[in-house]
Amino acid sequence: MLIASRQKAVIASVKAGIAEKFRTKDLGKARFILGIEIDYDMERRTSGISQKAYTESIIKKFGQENAKSCLTPLEPGVNLTKADEPQTEEDRAKMKSKPYRSLVGSLMYLACGTRPGISVAVAKLSRFLENPDQRCAIVFDGLLGTRLEAYSDADWAGNRDDRRSVSGMLLKLCGAPVVWRSTFQKTVALSSTEAEYMALSDCVKECVWMRRRLKDIGAEQVEATVIYENNQGAMALAKNVSYQARTKHIDIRYHFI
Incomplete structure (x- = not known):
């Protein structure tokens, strides 16, 4: 179990509370857990994994x-x-x-x-996974502030078999990625604008959830979260959801934005 806090007193209090009910062993400062290495730079007051x-x-x-x-x-x-x-x-x-x-x-x-x-x-x-081919080769490339910001993107009709698009999102906190996802969209998008808009909607929902989590731990986001999007049509649609002939078929759930 990892316990993290800005104050040592809080860490000590949590440890004491757990020790009252369970047999525990203090392993000291975390260095390695579940295959993940934790590094500390005390001069810069930073840590990394x-x-x-x-x-x-x-x-x-x-x-x-x-x-x-x-x-x-x-x-x-x-x-x-x-x-x-x-x-x-x-x-x-x-x-x-x-x-x-x-x-x-x-x-x-x-x-x-x-x-x-x-x-x-x-x-x-x-x-x-069921029927891989030689083309499915893996290339190993270098495998060897509390401000929240997000990035949204979509690969329109990227799946050549059923023409579904892929949604991608990335949420960063203090410049470090904390949430990322790449998933197939449930429906076939008729345009790149629609694909990007659907991806943007999912990204917004993830941001709302993350903002609530940050508020719960005392890191409330006062300013609006910036979401970076590169499709002009999707951005225009997000700002103006009024009737448009080319986008009237988009499911209401994606107008969550």
């Missing part, structure tokens, strides 16, 4: 010690579809001998922990 040891264990486990790194975890423009899946029994048998599921699961834990930058790549690869 990483999964270097866990990442190196993945690389060694799957025999990627000599693999070349690249600037991005997935090359731009790469679209994996069901058409890329093995079509013959020989190819299927060949891929079944590879620990594909284990590898994707290991990377998913890494993406959820400290490496949001690989979330999209892992999400794409996880769609082929």
